[in-house]
Amino acid sequence: MALRxxxxxxxxxxxxxxxxxxxxxxxxxxxxxxxxxxxxxxELEKMQAEGLLSARVVKQERRPDKRLFSVTAAGRAALGEFTRREPKSTTVRDELLVQVEALAYADVGCVQSSIRSRIESSSQRLAAYERSLADILGDRTDDEFLATGSRIGPYLTLHRGISFERENIAWGRRALDILARRYPDSAGG
Incomplete structure (x- = not known):
């Protein structure tokens, strides 16, 4: 998928x-x-040059002028075309998993530290996604939002992100537990 x-x-x-x-x-x-x-x-500059976006300049006091971008009819058509294509499947490319795969030749304490770091960063992203979801819902329940809300796409992508980060945290905790049992004398255990 292109950034555009x-x-x-x-x-x-x-x-x-x-x-x-x-x-x-x-x-x-x-x-x-x-x-x-x-x-x-x-990418915004390229997209504007290609007619996918338009931009207008807004004058600001005590700050540089800013440009506000919006999608043109050509941009909407391009996005529509993209949504009609079969998406490419996703492949996981994760350096942490390479470290874990090479555990037999690794410093177990360093790998444990990397896993802890992943748990921490996933926890921070999870909290941010949950705040974004709460902002989208406002004072509505999920059912109320799904019946009347206009931003279903962000709602669904946030739920995917929340699930992903929860899985990262669960996997990390399980991996740390297994490594602590397998290598009880490791520095990171």
Whole structure:
């Protein structure tokens, strides 16, 4: 999937500055797509040049002017075309799992430390996704939101991100438990 499709999806309901879009990516869209701010800005420029986005300049006091991007008709058509394609399957590429796979030749304490770090970062992302979901729901229950809410896509992607991070935490705790039993004298145990 190209970054442009993730940007089109993030901009489909409202205009946004590159800065605000980068913040949003780090909180909500990051559960299924990551990009650096520099990548975002480069892609926004290309998409505007290709007619997928339009931009308007907003003057600001005591700050540089900002550009607000919005999806054009061509951008909506491109996003529609993307949604009609069969998505490519996802392959896990995870350095931590390579470390675990090579455990026979690794420093067990270092691998345990890496797993603890993963649990911590997954816990932080989980909390952020849960806050985003609470913001989307407002004071509605899940059932009320599903009957009347307009942002079903973000609701569903946040649930996927929440499930993913919960699984990372559960796997990490299980892995630490197994390693502590298998290597009781390891420095990280």
């Amino acid at each position: 499709n993730a940007l089109l999806a993030a901009l489909i309901d409202r205009e946004s500055s590159g800065y605000d879009l980068a913040k949003e990516f780090s909180v909500s869209v990051a559960n299924f797509w990551t990009a650096t701010p520099q990548q975002l800005y480069r």
